[in-house]
Amino acid sequence: MKKILLLIVICLQVCVVNCTSAQPKANYYCPPCGDCDKIAYKAPGKCPHCGMTLVKQTAAEHDKNTKRYKVAFYLQDGVEVLDFAGPMEVFAYAGFDIFTVSATKDQIKSQGILKVTPDYSIDDAPHADILVFFGGNAGVAANNPKVISWVKKQTNIDYYFSVCTGAFILGKAGLLDNLTATTFHLSIEDLKRDVPKAKVLKNVRFVDNGKVITTAGISAGIDGALHLVEKVRGIEAAKQVAVYMEYDKWIPQQGLIIAKSK
Amino acid sequence: MKKILLLIVICLQVCVVNCTSAQPKANYYCPPCGDCDKIAYKAPGKCPHCGMTLVKQTAAEHDKNTKRYKVAFYLQDGVEVLDFAGPMEVFAYAGFDIFTVSATKDQIKSQGILKVTPDYSIDDAPHADILVFFGGNAGVAANNPKVISWVKKQTNIDYYFSVCTGAFILGKAGLLDNLTATTFHLSIEDLKRDVPKAKVLKNVRFVDNGKVITTAGISAGIDGALHLVEKVRGIEAAKQVAVYMEYDKWIPQQGLIIAKSK
Numbered sequence: 001m002k003k004i005l006l007l008i009v010i011c012l013q014v015c016v017v018n019c020t021s022a023q024p025k026a027n028y029y030c031p032p033c034g035d036c037d038k039i040a041y042k043a044p045g046k047c048p049h050c051g052m053t054l055v056k057q058t059a060a061e062h063d064k065n066t067k068r069y070k071v072a073f074y075l076q077d078g079v080e081v082l083d084f085a086g087p088m089e090v091f092a093y094a095g096f097d098i099f100t101v102s103a104t105k106d107q108i109k110s111q112g113i114l115k116v117t118p119d120y121s122i123d124d125a126p127h128a129d130i131l132v133f134f135g136g137n138a139g140v141a142a143n144n145p146k147v148i149s150w151v152k153k154q155t156n157i158d159y160y161f162s163v164c165t166g167a168f169i170l171g172k173a174g175l176l177d178n179l180t181a182t183t184f185h186l187s188i189e190d191l192k193r194d195v196p197k198a199k200v201l202k203n204v205r206f207v208d209n210g211k212v213i214t215t216a217g218i219s220a221g222i223d224g225a226l227h228l229v230e231k232v233r234g235i236e237a238a239k240q241v242a243v244y245m246e247y248d249k250w251i252p253q254q255g256l257i258i259a260k261s262k
Numbered sequence: 263m264k265k266i267l268l269l270i271v272i273c274l275q276v277c278v279v280n281c282t283s284a285q286p287k288a289n290y291y292c293p294p295c296g297d298c299d300k301i302a303y304k305a306p307g308k309c310p311h312c313g314m315t316l317v318k319q320t321a322a323e324h325d326k327n328t329k330r331y332k333v334a335f336y337l338q339d340g341v342e343v344l345d346f347a348g349p350m351e352v353f354a355y356a357g358f359d360i361f362t363v364s365a366t367k368d369q370i371k372s373q374g375i376l377k378v379t380p381d382y383s384i385d386d387a388p389h390a391d392i393l394v395f396f397g398g399n400a401g402v403a404a405n406n407p408k409v410i411s412w413v414k415k416q417t418n419i420d421y422y423f424s425v426c427t428g429a430f431i432l433g434k435a436g437l438l439d440n441l442t443a444t445t446f447h448l449s450i451e452d453l454k455r456d457v458p459k460a461k462v463l464k465n466v467r468f469v470d471n472g473k474v475i476t477t478a479g480i481s482a483g484i485d486g487a488l489h490l491v492e493k494v495r496g497i498e499a500a501k502q503v504a505v506y507m508e509y510d511k512w513i514p515q516q517g518l519i520i521a522k523s524k
Contacts, residue, residue, distance in 0.1 A: 080351070081347045081350050081351050081354075082344075082347050082348060082350070082351035082484075082507065084347075085343045085344050085346075085347030085348070086344060086347070088343050088344070088373065088375060088376065089342070089343050089344035089373070089480065089481075092343075092373055092374075092375060098375050099375075100375070100376065100377075107379065111350065111351070111354055112354075113350060113354060113360050113361075113362070114350065114362065114378060115362075115378060115379040115380075115381070116376060116377060116378055116379075117369065117377040117378075117379065118377075119377070184508075185508060205508075216508050217506075217507070217508040218351065218506075218507040218508050218509070219351075219484070219507045219508050219509040219511075220508050222344075222481070244479075244480075245344065245479070245480040245481045246446075246447060246478050246479040246480050246481050246482050247480070247481040249481075249511040
């Protein structure tokens with residue numbers, strides 16, 4: 001009788017193990033914030049490293065939520081300094097990998113002041129998951145057929161993102177056709193004229209069409225970038241970036257979301 | 263009798279002209295904003311170029327209010343990108359002349375991403391009216407005796423300004439002794455330890471001691487820079503910069519003013 005009981009217990013244990021392993025195993029992870037988001041905890045609670053509330057996820061979900069997006073910052077000569085620096089700060093703290101690209105590898109001058117050497121030219125830039133464009137002399141990029149051709153031939157892009165008059169570059173590449181967009185407040189009418197197939201809105205901090213996000217002028221790039229972080233990492237991760245940057249002025253609802261998914 | 267009356271009238275006219283010309287002549291000017299702030303109007307009203315309310319000033323007052331401050335941005339390797347880009351954007355639109363300085367002329371990498379070539383090294387940098395320091399690897403500057411020696415030997419400085427942990431560089435040079443200061447929210451205790459003669463405050467966006475202004479972390483540099491523009495150009499000029507940058511989130515009262523004048 002004892003042997004039969006032991007056999008039943010073993011069978012039950014095997015069944016439990018098999019049933020459990022048939023479902024993806026969930027652990028508890030810190031939202032993306034640096035090294036501590038790689039640790040899997042068995043129980044819910046707060047991350048002992050950064051204090052954030054742990055999130056229940058499968059390993060596959062966790063991998064998706066911590067994807068290190070490759071982000072190409074296209075910088076033309078004369079690019080507005082805060083246009084790109086705001087999103088660079090945000091994306092860096094969200095754990096994205098950023099590189100800079102320009103038409104050539106020649107040094108450019110941001111805002112006529114800051115001497116910047118791009119990492120790549122459009123001839124040798126690696127693949128990016130996110131392509132980002134900025135204002136400040138944006139016409140020099142929008143009116144360069146080689147740049148527009150490079151934009152058009154990029155494939156497997158997760159998100160297109162523009163700040164300020166960077167929208168004119170997306171528009172010239174046809175990426176705003178039949179979408180809703182915004183730009184720098186003094187350039188709203190010009191964007192309507194140059195990209196007649198886009199619905200151009202004023203008085204909105206960013207517009208998210210799912211795959212294509214455009215923001216208003218200069219400082220609005222910070223808000224749009226935080227929105228993209230929220231979109232791919234969740235609101236807690238985005239809030240943590242905002243707190244770190246001491247940008248408590250962020251109001252997520254200041255943007256217009258046309259479509260959430262791509 | 264007629265001749266006597268005529269003589270009296272002429273005397274009175276001469277007296278009036280002399281009395282008037284003894285006082286500096288006031289005109290109406292647009293607040294600093296570009297080319298239109300150079301035009302003197304005879305009557306009050308709105309600037310026909312930019313719509314701003316004209317301000318009554320003597321020519322001498324006007325010269326002072328439109329001074330093109332020379333601003334040295336000290337950028338160490340690893341400097342936080344938004345720390346310096348926010349004030350660079352603000353000061354550029356306020357009509358200040360900005361140049362970059364580093365320990366040497368070697369290329370630096372801001373935030374480990376952006377390749378920046380400084381305009382000058384500390385060996386050949388020209389005189390600046392305003393010296394500005396930023397966080398992001400600030401220790402590499404604060405602990406470099408050559409950099410601190412350079413900071414100390416600068417003369418005729420109108421304003422010292424720091425963002426984030428740039429305060430540690432000012433502190434090391436003795437410029438925060440017996441003053442009130444702030445820094446990045448995670449470095450408040452460290453600044454208290456490193457600069458015991460300073461009164462270090464948390465939860466304040468900037469602290470203005472008259473000649474020495476320190477700001478909280480990263481994005482707070484934008485607010486501190488707008489405050490400095492308000493200080494030297496007036497609130498209307500600062501508001502105009504904020505509007506242009508679409509930084510309607512600026513709240514001037516978020517800072518602490520210990521002393522207005524130097």
